[in-house]
Amino acid sequence: xxxxxxxxxxxxxxxxxxxxxxxxxxxxxxxxxxxxxxxxxxxxxxxxxxxxxxxxxxxxxxxxxxxxxxxxxxxxxxxxxxxxxxxxxxxxxxxxxxxxxxxxxxxxxxxxxxxxxxxxxxxxxxxxxxxxxxxxxxxxxxxxxxxxxxxxxxxxxxxxxxxxxxxxxxxxxxxxxxxxxxxxxxxxxxxxxxxxxxxxxxxxxxxxxxxxxxxxxxxxxxxxxxxxxxxxxxxxxxxxxxxxxxxxxxxxxxxxxxxxxxxxxxxxxxxxxxxxxxxxxxxxxxxxxxxxxxxxxxxxxxxxxxxxxxxxxxxxxxxxxxxxxxxxxxxxxxxxxxxxxxxxxxxxxxxxxxxxxxxxxxxxxxxxxxxxxxxxxxxxxxxxxxxxxxxxxxxxxxxxxxxxxxxxxxxxxxxxxxxxxxxxxxxxxxxxxxxxxxxxxxxxxxxxxxxxxxxxxxxxxxxxxxxxxxxxxxxxxxxxxxxxxxxxxxxxxxxxxxxxxxxxxxxxxxxxxxxxxxxxxxxxxxxxxxxxx
Amino acid sequence: xxxxxxxxxxxxxxxxxxxxxxxxxxxxxxxxxxxxxxxxxxxxxxxxxxxxxxxxxxxxxxxxxxxxxxxxxxxxxxxxxxxxxxxxxxxxxxxxxxxxxxxxxxxxxxxxxxxxxxxxxxxxxxxxxxxxxxxxxxxxxxxxxxxxxxxxxxxxxxxxxxxxxxxxxxxxxxxxxxxxxxxxxxxxxxxxxxxxxxxxxxxxxxxxxxxxxxxxxxxxxxxxxxxxxxxxxxxxxxxxxxxxxxxxxxxxxxxxxxxxxxxxxxxxxxxxxxxxxxxxxxxxxxxxxxxxxxxxxxxxxxxxxxxxxxxxxxxxxxxxxxxxxxxxxxxxxxxxxxxxxxxxxxxxxxxxxxxxxxxxxxxxxxxxxxxxxxxxxxxxxxxxxxxxxxxxxxxxxxxxxxxxxxxxxxxxxxxxxxxxxxxxx
Numbered sequence: 001x002x003x004x005x006x007x008x009x010x011x012x013x014x015x016x017x018x019x020x021x022x023x024x025x026x027x028x029x030x031x032x033x034x035x036x037x038x039x040x041x042x043x044x045x046x047x048x049x050x051x052x053x054x055x056x057x058x059x060x061x062x063x064x065x066x067x068x069x070x071x072x073x074x075x076x077x078x079x080x081x082x083x084x085x086x087x088x089x090x091x092x093x094x095x096x097x098x099x100x101x102x103x104x105x106x107x108x109x110x111x112x113x114x115x116x117x118x119x120x121x122x123x124x125x126x127x128x129x130x131x132x133x134x135x136x137x138x139x140x141x142x143x144x145x146x147x148x149x150x151x152x153x154x155x156x157x158x159x160x161x162x163x164x165x166x167x168x169x170x171x172x173x174x175x176x177x178x179x180x181x182x183x184x185x186x187x188x189x190x191x192x193x194x195x196x197x198x199x200x201x202x203x204x205x206x207x208x209x210x211x212x213x214x215x216x217x218x219x220x221x222x223x224x225x226x227x228x229x230x231x232x233x234x235x236x237x238x239x240x241x242x243x244x245x246x247x248x249x250x251x252x253x254x255x256x257x258x259x260x261x262x263x264x265x266x267x268x269x270x271x272x273x274x275x276x277x278x279x280x281x282x283x284x285x286x287x288x289x290x291x292x293x294x295x296x297x298x299x300x301x302x303x304x305x306x307x308x309x310x311x312x313x314x315x316x317x318x319x320x321x322x323x324x325x326x327x328x329x330x331x332x333x334x335x336x337x338x339x340x341x342x343x344x345x346x347x348x349x350x351x352x353x354x355x356x357x358x359x360x361x362x363x364x365x366x367x368x369x370x371x372x373x374x375x376x377x378x379x380x381x382x383x384x385x386x387x388x389x390x391x392x393x394x395x396x397x398x399x400x401x402x403x404x405x406x407x408x409x410x411x412x413x414x415x416x417x418x419x420x421x422x423x424x425x426x427x428x429x430x431x432x433x434x435x436x437x438x439x440x441x442x443x444x445x446x447x448x449x450x451x452x453x454x455x456x457x458x459x460x461x462x463x464x465x466x467x468x469x470x471x472x473x474x475x476x477x478x479x480x481x482x483x484x485x486x487x488x489x490x491x492x493x494x495x496x497x498x499x500x501x502x503x504x505x506x507x508x509x510x511x512x513x514x515x516x517x518x519x520x521x522x523x524x525x526x527x528x529x530x531x532x533x
Numbered sequence: 534x535x536x537x538x539x540x541x542x543x544x545x546x547x548x549x550x551x552x553x554x555x556x557x558x559x560x561x562x563x564x565x566x567x568x569x570x571x572x573x574x575x576x577x578x579x580x581x582x583x584x585x586x587x588x589x590x591x592x593x594x595x596x597x598x599x600x601x602x603x604x605x606x607x608x609x610x611x612x613x614x615x616x617x618x619x620x621x622x623x624x625x626x627x628x629x630x631x632x633x634x635x636x637x638x639x640x641x642x643x644x645x646x647x648x649x650x651x652x653x654x655x656x657x658x659x660x661x662x663x664x665x666x667x668x669x670x671x672x673x674x675x676x677x678x679x680x681x682x683x684x685x686x687x688x689x690x691x692x693x694x695x696x697x698x699x700x701x702x703x704x705x706x707x708x709x710x711x712x713x714x715x716x717x718x719x720x721x722x723x724x725x726x727x728x729x730x731x732x733x734x735x736x737x738x739x740x741x742x743x744x745x746x747x748x749x750x751x752x753x754x755x756x757x758x759x760x761x762x763x764x765x766x767x768x769x770x771x772x773x774x775x776x777x778x779x780x781x782x783x784x785x786x787x788x789x790x791x792x793x794x795x796x797x798x799x800x801x802x803x804x805x806x807x808x809x810x811x812x813x814x815x816x817x818x819x820x821x822x823x824x825x826x827x828x829x830x831x832x833x834x835x836x837x838x839x840x841x842x843x844x845x846x847x848x849x850x851x852x853x854x855x856x857x858x859x860x861x862x863x864x865x866x867x868x869x870x871x872x873x874x875x876x877x878x879x880x881x882x883x884x885x886x887x888x889x890x891x892x893x894x895x896x897x898x899x900x901x902x903x904x905x906x907x908x909x910x911x912x913x914x915x916x917x918x919x920x921x922x923x924x925x926x927x928x929x930x931x932x933x934x935x936x937x938x939x940x941x942x943x944x945x946x947x948x949x950x951x952x953x954x955x956x957x958x
Contacts, residue, residue: 001579001605001606001607001608001611001618001621001622001624001625002605002606002608002625003577003603003604003605003606003625003628003629004582004585004603004604004605004606005600005602005603005604006585006589007582007585007586007589009582010582010583010586011581011582011583011586013583014583014586033559033645033677033678033679034555034557034559034678034679034682035557035558035559035560035561035587035645035677035678035682036559036583036587036678037554037555037556037557037906038558038559038587038590038591038906039586039590040556040905040906040907041590041904041905041906042590044905044906044907044908044909044910045905045909048909049909049910050909050910050912050913051910051913052906052907052910056554057554057555058554059553059554059555059678060679061678061679061680062648062677062679062680064679065649065679076554079553079887083887094583095581095582095583095645095646096581096583096645096646096649096678096679099612099646099649099650100649123609124581124582124583125581125607125608125609125612126608126609128582
């Protein structure tokens with residue numbers, strides 16, 4: 001047993017639902033108790049779908065457990081077929097039905113429906129949502145994709161896009177456009193948008209584009225082995241990765257990788273002097289491995305951040321994740337416990353967090369800017385506007401999304417210049433347009449009152465703003481023997497709040513190293529000079 | 534707008550009972566509001582990743598506010614041997630309680646997986662209660678989907694607490710059902726103004742405030758889904774005050790009248806206390822009734838509140854009910870509401886969601902009250918919907934909320950009119 005308050009991934013059958021809901025003309029009959037239909041609202045609310053997910057639940061109740069749950073399941077299959085007339089059906093069990101050991105595959109076969117019925121075996125007590133999606137898509141391909149002649153023109157399949165995928169809708173559109181500009185047609189995009197009859201003609205493509213390894217890798221491997229279709233390894237998130245991806249496609253097809261980059265603005269935006277202040281900003285990355293690995297490359301090589309921590313919640317991708325982290329001189333954090341992620345972030349005290357909705361909440365708690373780069377996400381990350389992550393427009397979107405939460409460069413300089421500004425100090429709250437800032441300020445700033453208690457005693461509150469020299473858990477004991485002189489204390493107070501914790505720790509460490517017991521203004525500025533980067 | 538009681542109500546009309554796929558929440562969902570109400574309680578679900586995922590999907594952003602609920606997720610090794618599962622549970626509970634020393638009541642909440650493998654949580658609760666007494670009392674109930682639907686989770690929780698309540702001979706009024714604090718305070722103020730007291734609440738905000746119960750206890754339910762709790766209290770010798778539920782001006786007045794009668798309150802006092810809030814409630818409802826009157830409404834089953842809400846909407850807002858679906862119809866408790874609901878609508882218990890969708894599509898009601906899994910798909914078909922969960926999560930009881938309650942139903946219709954103004958011109 002493991003006590004869990006929040007999970008990054010749902011159960012395996014939700015992964016299967018993501019495949020079924022992404023497709024057309026496929027129906028999923030799920031042996032599940034009353035209540036499991038909650039998963040429908042992920043699709044109708046978060047993704048805002050305008051139709052019910054194509055899922056029939058048997059919704060057995062306690063009184064059914066006597067023994068007719070098997071018949072319940074068979075009836076549900078017959079009725080679902082009669083009502084929805086799907087081209088194919090997938091059948092499986094949720095966690096509870098797995099325990100009662102009806103055999104959905106065998107039962108469905110016994111009723112002899114005139115369509116392919118694909119049995120899913122998704123171990124609910126070992127695996128999670130992404131596995132469920134990957135395995136379901138693989139089983140559908142295995143059952144339906146037949147050997148067929150290649151298309152005359154060069155074509156590919158797009159693999160891995162599903163229902164409830166982070167920006168899958170627009171990534172598919174963006175990659176389809178890029179490939180089209182190279183002269184590559186999309187044969188089938190699956191699971192998203194495909195019908196079972198489309199799966200059957202997947203073999204006609206010359207190669208496969210694996211968009212999301214988490215949900216399409218098993219199928220891509222199988223297609224390579226069975227249909228001789230190579231698949232792309234580069235995930236086209238970021239400018240450099242997109243160019244590498246186009247080069248990889250060129251290698252597979254013999255076509256030219258040079259395509260129109262006139263709408264690609266990210267490299268110039270990043271090169272412009274406005275962006276200089278982004279240099280070396282310390283960033284922490286967490287999410288699914290694919291998005292984190294892509295984001296790390298953008299962060300370091302395209303925006304000039306310093307990647308100080310990275311990790312993922314999906315163990316399936318732990319190996320590539322560890323390898324990638326090593327190339328940044330880091331050890332990957334592989335965990336599905338958000339408390340471990342929170343500890344890691346608190347210890348590292350980054351200036352920007354890129355993660356999932358959970359990291360967004362951690363960031364809010366710690367007062368650190370944050371942008372979302374990976375599922376799981378709230379409803380606001382299924383936007384109405386076009387916002388891919390992949391390709392060149394994706395690079396534009398990513399630049400805007402990551403930069404917005406940061407304090408703008410000019411703003412940062414003004415904060416340093418007017419650090420005792422009467423309406424723009426750290427007690428003024430998030431917006432300096434509000435009246436409350438003025439109401440608070442005059443007395444406080446005109447006569448800076450002595451601090452209520454020595455800063456050393458305020459240590460715990462400053463922990464999240466700790467410096468890069470702090471011990472790993474951020475709990476390094478305050479150097480109790482070092483005393484801040486009151487003038488130095490007041491000077492420290494003038495430093496903008498978002499760097500004050502770092503300045504304080506640096507100065508204390510500097511003083512301790514020099515064997516000083518008192519910190520004066522001079523000590524403060526000597527330490528600043530010492531640590532200047 | 535209150536009409537006189539109809540010549541023939543719905544108490545004895547034949548009920549349409551169907552079995553098939555149900556589109557409802559399981560009882561675990563009750564934890565989301567119960568943990569807010571009981572400030573020193575922790576709800577520990579013993580279940581699967583699905584249970585944890587359900588709770589975080591249903592609780593939305595609340596999950597990030599250090600919630601006092603969690604899931605002990607069963608793993609492969611727990612399914613292999615049951616002795617192991619008990620040790621595991623003891624360890625997780627001990628760790629949890631050491632981390633949260635403020636917890637006084639711990640609920641072990643059964644789920645479908647724990648019920649199917651017959652993990653004996655009742656025994657576990659006894660064992661853990663002994664281990665952690667007197668600081669913490671450990672209860673057990675089932676919120677599994679195979680046994681409970683949505684609000685029935687609260688019923689199962691409260692019913693589990695009743696046997697442990699101390700014995701008292703005092704003549705006290707017990708209000709049963711978790712209400713938002715602001716609503717509970719309004720109810721207590723009205724009762725106090727009539728001189729009724731002492732009044733206790735189940736659930737109480739803190740364990741220390743838990744009430745006693747005995748043969749002189751009289752109790753009134755504030756929620757229609759408390760069948761098992763009702764039975765458990767009756768078994769303890771308490772007497773139930775039957776009444777319509779306090780939704781809308783009429784429901785609140787009749788509910789208060791029944792309680793007042795049980796305590797011998799005079800008509801003059803009753804009138805003096807209720808006249809002003811009654812008039813306020815009527816005015817507030819009238820503002821929304823203009824939008825609602827003459828419109829038809831169709832209820833999918835969700836919370837067991839549907840018959841009371843249909844009564845309110847038809848009698849105080851001038852709507853016509855086409856179908857009133859409920860997951861479970863406890864005629865004994867809902868009789869007074871059904872008496873007031875004029876014959877006409879189909880009363881349906883249970884669900885075959887596809888057949889029910891066929892009916893709603895052929896009837897095309899002006900307003901469909903349904904769950905979030907159905908709302909957007911039905912909107913896309915041109916039907917106007919009101920998502921039902923909000924009726925449980927929003928303060929809707931008693932006089933001061935009567936206008937808000939009507940507003941929940943009028944808003945989707947006003948919105949539809951606003952967005953379609955261009956088309957109408």
